[in-house]
């Protein structure tokens with residue numbers, strides 16, 4: 523489809539990688555490959571950063587960060603490979619190193635490859651990164667974001683499954699005490715039951731993001747049902763706060779090709795995480811705290827929960843680890859909205 527284009531040797535590599543990706547995503551076999559990869563990942567103990575090829579279903583060869591990373595190794599800002607290379611691209615580099623530059627930071631210094639990883643809406647309006655005119659499709663799927671800019675000592679705290687009247691107010695008070703902005707991935711039906719809490723989260727300056735309406739395993743749902751889960755939640759959050767969410771997280775981190783397509787179509791980027799203390803399993807406050815302090819690093823996206831059950835261990839862990847991180851020089855940030 524691109525044979526009529528004037529391309530440089532670098533572009534040729536990008537196109538070749540992109541074509542292989544199109545082959546992955548355009549047929550049933552591709553879906554199976556992606557699904558198998560997602561299942562293999564979910565069977566592991568923890569979601570490894572950069573371990574999910576399902577996000578590599580971009581319809582734009584030049585928007586493929588893996589290909590870009592493989593052809594532009596000299597550019598520091600081009601080193602981000604937020605997702606693992608697909609099986610059909612053995613020449614691609616290994617999955618993103620833990621310290622890989624963020625894809626979501628969308629820094630002003632974005633290179634051609636970095637600019638290709640910004641949100642669909644931004645990509646559609648951005649000036650062409652290369653000498654050729656942009657041919658972005660109407661909806662481009664953004665890659666999963668596992669970390670932010672590793673060159674800055676920042677941490678993004680993300681808090682899932684609320685709002686919950688038992689724990690969310692305490693978490694908000696803690697965050698205010700330490701001057702921290704966080705991102706709350708809200709479940710639609712919880713938000714519908716506690717609209718005042720939703721507004722309170724927003725009033726504190728935190729990001730409010732979409733975590734589906736009922737917290738289902740999206741891999742088991744039709745695309746129409748996935749759309750219903752996401753769209754209903756976005757509409758409610760928009761009505762409640764006056765702002766539509768721009769980030770989406772699949773329950774359990776169980777992304778599916780359909781969820782990535784739908785979230786992109788609804789103007790949301792998919793956010794994963796790089797530090798998971800598995801607080802939802804209530805392993806003990808000390809364990810939660812230790813896991814976070816052991817795994818945190820610049821650019822980390824930390825996963826915590828303020829809903830879905832008794833989260834008192836998480837609240838206690840926040841009290842313990844937030845001051846430690848601050849004393850260590852970390853600053854907390856909410857990803858760009």
Ligand SMILES: [Zn+2]
Nearest residue numbers: 682683773774
């Ligand atoms: Zn969740």
